[in-house]
Ligand code: CTP
């Protein structure tokens with residue numbers, strides 16, 4: 001039996017994180033994606049490792065280097081991300097930061113689609129699996145499941161609804177009314193069963209640090 005040293009409060013814990021967008025192919029050269037730099041999720045992974053956790057980071061296509069001490073698994077599509085998340089279980093904590101594409105093209109073309117004299121293709125879309133909701137319902141559900149929600153307008157109400165609908169313990173609600181997407185700062189509310197914790201506008205690295213510290217406090 002070993003106790004976690006004070007400066008490594010997540011020692012012995014496995015934290016599973018998703019980050020970045022997913023890319024859903026239309027044909028070999030085109031895809032559907034959400035806008036996401038991956039910076040917030042990578043920063044969380046880095047802090048979790050720094051505080052002593054074993055970290056598995058399932059990353060969509062991003063232009064970022066892997067934080068020190070983090071095991072990174074690269075994926076392209078939502079279905080690949082879901083499989084990588086399942087393969088990484090069991091975990092003590094899951095933090096689903098990825099901006100998963102809600103839809104994919106039903107049948108991606110094997111060959112590049114060519115323009116046809118102004119005739120445009122109709123894309124038949126199908127809904128992607130919800131990785132967070134399915135993890136929440138899994139037999140091997142981590143003890144603490146955290147989702148992110150980028151919202152405008154009724155940010156807290158939408159996030160509270162998402163927390164319940166997806167079976168998450170916490171939702172980190174990100175107010176994206178300003179220029180948060182791809183930007184350096186974040187304005188977040190932590191939605192839990194107990195209520196709402198609103199944090200001041202912070203750099204993404206600081207949001208990551210505080211969130212990981214908040215997770216460590218929760219696991220004590
Ligand atoms: N998420 C997921 N799998 C999906 C869609 C979303 O795991 N297919 C996760 C995200 O990683 C995030 C949370 O669910 O942690 C909320 O994502 P969001 O896109 O806000 O939720 P949606 O249910 O897709 O709702 P919306 O219609 O607002 O996009």
Ligand code: CA
Nearest residue numbers: 099100101102
């Ligand atoms: Ca979505």
